[in-house]
Amino acid sequence: MYDNAASRTTLQKGGITYVTNPTSPLVLVNKKRELDSGYVPNDLVKAPVEFSFSGDSPKQQMRKVAADALGKLFAGAKQDGIELKAVSGYRSYPSQQSIFNAYAKSHGEEEANTFSAHPGQSEHQTGLAMDVSSASVHYGLEQSYGATKEGKWLEAHAADYGFIIRYEKEHEDETGYMYEPWHVRYVGVTVAKDIKKLGLTLEAYLARF
Numbered sequence: 001m002y003d004n005a006a007s008r009t010t011l012q013k014g015g016i017t018y019v020t021n022p023t024s025p026l027v028l029v030n031k032k033r034e035l036d037s038g039y040v041p042n043d044l045v046k047a048p049v050e051f052s053f054s055g056d057s058p059k060q061q062m063r064k065v066a067a068d069a070l071g072k073l074f075a076g077a078k079q080d081g082i083e084l085k086a087v088s089g090y091r092s093y094p095s096q097q098s099i100f101n102a103y104a105k106s107h108g109e110e111e112a113n114t115f116s117a118h119p120g121q122s123e124h125q126t127g128l129a130m131d132v133s134s135a136s137v138h139y140g141l142e143q144s145y146g147a148t149k150e151g152k153w154l155e156a157h158a159a160d161y162g163f164i165i166r167y168e169k170e171h172e173d174e175t176g177y178m179y180e181p182w183h184v185r186y187v188g189v190t191v192a193k194d195i196k197k198l199g200l201t202l203e204a205y206l207a208r209f
Ligand SMILES: [Zn+2]
Pocket: 124, 129, 130, 131, 182, 183, 184
């Protein structure tokens, strides 16, 4: 049904595995499955939410379906008295490249690889991910966010709006990334609720089909 099997959704080129279904809301991007350097979603819009910074930036964008869902998620939070702000959404391949290169320079490539994505391996390039934070952690992206009331609300309610917390603490080995309580990924309500109920990573969930 979801047809995300590696054999059907990837293509080997020059020793790299590229995903061939970048526009699927269930596209699986990780350290083993890359987006082409030229992939840019064709339906990016500014998410209808408040941001942690002022001024216009491509970081405010997501694909339409994800942006609409994020707007509803933030409105739901507000109704519960929870203040969320969006920090970083869409990121192009070249901008991911400069971020990773800067981290590799300051931390070494191996360490940088544990907390920053190689260009092509970032979900932010799909336009389906947003980093979210709150005043309680000064709009930072840090693991302590998971223990704040806003982080807990996000964990509890994201699935109701079609999002998953993509990089969970107990699944670091599976996802290849450290715990990121701030990074939400749109997959649609049905799948998000399923993933939450089953306690799976997106990797493990898609491997079942
Ligand atoms: Zn992120």
